[in-house]
Amino acid sequence: MRKVLLPTIIFIATILLVLRLFYLQVIDDTLKLKSDNNAIKIAYDYPERGYIYDRNGKLLVANQPSYDIMVIPKDVKDLDTTEFCSLLKITKEDFLKKIAKAKVYSPRLPSVFLSQLNKKEYAAFQEIQRKFIGFYIQKRSLRDYQVAFGANVFGFITQVNDKIIQKNKYYNSGDLIGRQGVEESYEDFLRGIKGVKYIQKNKYNRDIGSYKEGRFDTIAVQGSDINLSIDAELQKYGEELMINKRGGIVAIEPKTGEILALVTAPSYDPAILVGRQRSKNYTALYRDSIAKPLYDRGLLAEYTPGSPFKILTGLVALQEGVIDVNTTFFCNHGFSYAPGRFMKCHCHGGALQLHRGIYESCNTFFSSSYMKTIDKYNNPPKGVDVWSNHLKSFGLGQFMGYDLPTGKKGNLPTSKTYKKMYPGWGWSSKTIVSNAIGQGEVLMTPIQLANMIAIVANRGYYYTPHIIKKIKGNVIDKKFRTKHVTTVNKKHFEPMINGLFDVYNFGTAHGLNVEGIDICGKTGTAENFAKINGKRVKLQDHSIFVAFAPKDNPKIAIAVFVENGYWGARWAGPITSLMIEKYIKKKITRTDLEKRMLEGSLQGEYNKYYANPIIDTLIKTKIEGSVKPIVIKPAVKGKVAPEN
Secondary structure: OHHHHHHHHHHHHHHHHHHHHHHHHHHOOHHHHHHOHHHEEEEEEOOOOOOEEOOOOOEEEEEEEEEEEEEOHHHOOOOOHHHHHHHHOOOHHHHHHHHHHHHHHOOOOOEEEEEEEOHHHHHHHHHOHHHOOOEEEEEEEEEEEOOOOOHHHHOEEEEOOHHHHHHOOOOOOOOEEEEOHHHHHOHHHHOOEOEEEEEEEOOOOOEEEEHHHHOOOEOOEOOOOEEEOOOHHHHHHHHHHOOOOOEEEEEEEOOOOEEEEEEEEOOOOHHHHOOOOHHHHHHHHHHOOOOOOOOOHHHHOOEOOOHHHHHHHHHHHHHOOOOOOOOOEEEOOEEEEEOOEEEEOOOOOEEEOHHHHHHOOOHHHHHHHHHHHHHOOOOHHHHHHHHHHHHHOOOOOOOOOOOOOOOOOOEOOOHHHHHHHOOOOOOOOOOOHHHHHOOOOOEEOHHHHHHHHHHHHOOOEEEOOEOEEEEOOEOOOHHHHOEEEOOOOHHHHHHHHHHHHHHHHOOOOHHHOOOOOOOEEEEEEEEEEEEEOOEEEEEEEEEEEEEEEOOOOOOEEEEEEEOOOOOOOOOHHHHHHHHHHHHHHOOOOOHHHHHHHHHOOOHHHHHOOOOOOOOOOOEEOOOOOOEEOOOOOOOOOOOOOOOO
């Protein structure tokens, strides 16, 4: 048997090898095509990228023709560099650098020499292109922005680098790819599929027609159009309200998880990252390390959440059974939680139950509730982990899984956190009581805050926030249609909502109500520290507000964060009320709030801590206008009393 087996294996292997060679050499022409590349020119036909619309079908991003000058270094002959450089308005030094870079990529393959020529520049070059052997025009399409807002939502397109080319064989030198925003997230849908044509050349390097009668040619497939979930008018209005301020706004439709607005401030006109000036403008934005216009604060900024976190403190305490709606704590304008330790409170004091504790934002009530939650297990590490696990069900302390390419997970402490912070020391609920009011080790992003209040609006469930609403010819990811339920029982949300409703009626936001809309909300103030010249310095507090409306059958949940905005009802609160009214009513009746927010500025506050006053660069003064430096205006003082 062994004597027969070896010859049989050899015979079968030989037959298979012969058959494979026959297929490759006679039937399949692809290897021959590759071997003939020195006599074949590959021409690409680039499709239009998919158009981008808002949730109502408003066109946001279209396309415009663009022209790249490509070069094949080995074919460059008898070039009048002076005439060439003069025509394209480049220096001879730039010419030599670009040629050298192209040679490094490949002397035989085309690469981009000069990108994004406009129609006028293209026409001038085309007239005398015959004189510049080795150069040719590659037509592409660039973005044509129909609006001057939403730069952080859209992202931008740029040329691929060598790393991307090596990683993804679809791309070649000079190809464009989406970066940041939905351009990056939905690149595979938006880019389409480029067509390829193989053109045969003779010994004189002249085109003589399609290779193999076009057998290997492919047709370009246009990119898929997409509808975003954002409301264009709401997005625009949010950016207008945030001019001369820094922070973020995130608005979500509670029942679906669709993002209605994603605002970061300061921002910029997306059109400045298109055309020959793109690199210059991007560099200016990138180097602005003070205002950080490329930094999406709605997704990336991790802040202490302040008083809105009391909502979660109360819900977890209710779920753990350590309080109920009738539980009463006495507040003496503060909370003495340990000898020599006193936490101030701005509520009216006296005996408080849950309802009043919410709308007056009582530190004593929620600190006591938090300590009871931790102390329930007579083991602080165990209590903290139970508390932390409840909060994880709200999407805290983890990446949320939304469909944008950037984000931070915030911070949610566990027993391991405090084991590292207090090694060998018996810490207790008193040690970490600041967590109760959102001033401890907890960090949240604005989108996490918005999702939190959306969960409250839904009475205990949420859908992963997402910016996509529809993809032409495709379906959105299943995970955006998957319901997530928190560990807090539905019945505990109603008393919390009733308290949040009275925040507008009797509490810290009583001056921010909108007639005809039942709004539930929570003001917040977060302490703000920074290192300046190596020292930890207390800066002006951040202004925070979360809300949803209407109270029953909610249509919008929103979180607003204004850096250095003093207290919640001064800046974040009015912006929240205006955004809600804009979305629900499609008009503004609180023109007093609108005037104060549109005209108000915090630039003076931002400049206070720098030796030389700084003006944010490349920021819009008007959404409709061109990109200009901001004009600093004095802040308008609010008339609402501060709160915590």
